Amino acid sequence: xxxxxxxxxxxxxxxxxxxxxxxxxxxxxxxxxxxxxxxxxxxxxxxxxxxxxxxxxxxxxxxxxxxxxxxxxxxxxxxxxxxxxxxxxxxxxxxxxxxxxxxxxxxxxxxxxxxxxxxxxxxxxxxxxxxxxxxxxxxxxxxxxxxxxxxxxxxxxxxxxxxxxxxxxxxxxxxxxxxxxxxxxxxxxxxxxxxxxxxxxxxxxxxxxxxxxxxxxxxxxxxxxxxxxxxxxxxxxxxxxxxxxxxxxxxxxxxxxxxxxxxxxxxxxxxxxxxxxxxxxxxxxxxxxxxxxxxxxxxxxxxxxxxxxxxxx
Amino acid sequence: xxxxxxxxxxxxxxxxxxxxxxxxxxxxxxxxxxxxxxxxxxxxxxxxxxxxxxxxxxxxxxxxxxxxxxxxxxxxxxxxxxxxxxxxxxxxxxxxxxxxxxxxxxxxxxxxxxxxxxxxxxxxxxxxxxxxxx
Numbered sequence: 001x002x003x004x005x006x007x008x009x010x011x012x013x014x015x016x017x018x019x020x021x022x023x024x025x026x027x028x029x030x031x032x033x034x035x036x037x038x039x040x041x042x043x044x045x046x047x048x049x050x051x052x053x054x055x056x057x058x059x060x061x062x063x064x065x066x067x068x069x070x071x072x073x074x075x076x077x078x079x080x081x082x083x084x085x086x087x088x089x090x091x092x093x094x095x096x097x098x099x100x101x102x103x104x105x106x107x108x109x110x111x112x113x114x115x116x117x118x119x120x121x122x123x124x125x126x127x128x129x130x131x132x133x134x135x136x137x138x139x140x141x142x143x144x145x146x147x148x149x150x151x152x153x154x155x156x157x158x159x160x161x162x163x164x165x166x167x168x169x170x171x172x173x174x175x176x177x178x179x180x181x182x183x184x185x186x187x188x189x190x191x192x193x194x195x196x197x198x199x200x201x202x203x204x205x206x207x208x209x210x211x212x213x214x215x216x217x218x219x220x221x222x223x224x225x226x227x228x229x230x231x232x233x234x235x236x237x238x239x240x241x242x243x244x245x246x247x248x249x250x251x252x253x254x255x256x257x258x259x260x261x262x263x264x265x266x267x268x269x270x271x272x273x274x275x276x277x278x279x280x281x282x283x284x285x286x287x288x289x290x291x292x293x294x295x296x297x298x299x300x301x302x303x304x305x306x307x308x309x310x311x312x313x
Numbered sequence: 314x315x316x317x318x319x320x321x322x323x324x325x326x327x328x329x330x331x332x333x334x335x336x337x338x339x340x341x342x343x344x345x346x347x348x349x350x351x352x353x354x355x356x357x358x359x360x361x362x363x364x365x366x367x368x369x370x371x372x373x374x375x376x377x378x379x380x381x382x383x384x385x386x387x388x389x390x391x392x393x394x395x396x397x398x399x400x401x402x403x404x405x406x407x408x409x410x411x412x413x414x415x416x417x418x419x420x421x422x423x424x425x426x427x428x429x430x431x432x433x434x435x436x437x438x439x440x441x442x443x444x445x446x447x
Contacts, residue, residue, distance in 0.1 A: 091350065
């Protein structure tokens with residue numbers, strides 16, 4: 001395919017077009033990904049997650065500049081939420097990535113998550129494959145920033161950075177499932193804020209108690225806006241990459257992630273094909289009507305809809 | 314497996330002009346109307362704007378200009394998008410645009426011109442109908 005050839009030759013316009021095709025779910029786009037796939041797998045895919053305003057875009061900006069200095073080519077995918085009303089999105093992460101934009105060979109793509117769960121979009125992994133094919137050596141993915149439930153980002157990344165600030169809450173927040181299960185590296189950002197040092201120490205303590213794992217999750221302190229702590233983050237990312245490539249557990253984690261990713265994408269596709277079958281059907285509308293009128297409970301409605309979509313023989 | 318195509322719009326602030334209230338209001342309105350809007354931030358060069366348009370693969374480029382330099386800026390934009398092979402993108406201009414300059418902007422290739430005070434609904438309706446036709 002001509003488009004694939006052009007991407008492999010480093011043509012940005014073709015890469016950008018192909019990412020749009022994947023976003024639109026065009027068969028042609030998926031076919032191109034399949035053709036591109038054998039040429040990829042070399043890039044270090046790094047996810048950045050954390051609450052809105054924690055400093056994800058700024059950290060990506062600084063990392064991109066740091067990698068640029070090392071002559072590593074960088075791709076960025078910045079995911080922002082799609083509005084639940086009307087399906088539009090305001091994609092503004094580029095505004096904080098202006099130093100990165102100046103780096104030679106950098107490619108930044110904004111992406112609306114379009115309702116996909118887990119802090120990324122359905123097309124994010126496709127876009128990462130395209131950027132890998134385009135020759136990017138480090139691919140930085142910024143998640144939506146909803147916090148605890150952004151598990152999907154870890155499925156598509158080799159290394160995930162969880163960005164916190166001193167107002168992350170307390171130990172109770174850490175003990176809940178979620179945020180820290182996602183990350184391989186924890187960054188306490190905005191060290192200039194009051195209470196940041198204490199917060200960083202608390203978190204470091206928390207992780208120090210979990211010595212059973214082969215990869216000890218490091219807690220790094222940063223003031224990303226000023227560039228403080230970027231060098232150390234870069235070194236730690238390299239160490240983590242070495243770890244997952246060399247470690248037996250690292251390899252099996254990667255296999256498990258791939259399985260989870262396929263299941264997540266399958267769920268999405270299965271859901272849209274099932275919805276296509278029943279949406280607009282009178283019987284389906286009746287079920288919805290019944291539950292709206294309080295005649296049946298929501299579980300009953302779901303079971304009826306399922307029977308309608310996938311009737312038991 | 315067809316997902317709906319969504320209109321993707323770049324709202325860009327070229328040059329020295331430091332006022333982006335209007336650009337942000339337009340960006341917000343387009344988002345509310347179901348479009349995916351990329352905002353460039355202030356003080357962008359034409360090269361940067363065109364670069365963003367390429368990487369983001371937008372359908373439409375909207376320039377917000379309040380400095381009076383809309384003609385040379387637009388001229389340069391068209392020259393650059395043609396060089397980069399994206400001369401087919403739709404371009405619209407908003408901001409402080411005297412009516413005497415409208416014919417000149419159209420001649421340069423601008424599809425829609427929305428001077429300050431244009432109702433937002435008009436801009437939205439224009440974008441939705443014009444891009445669909447293409």
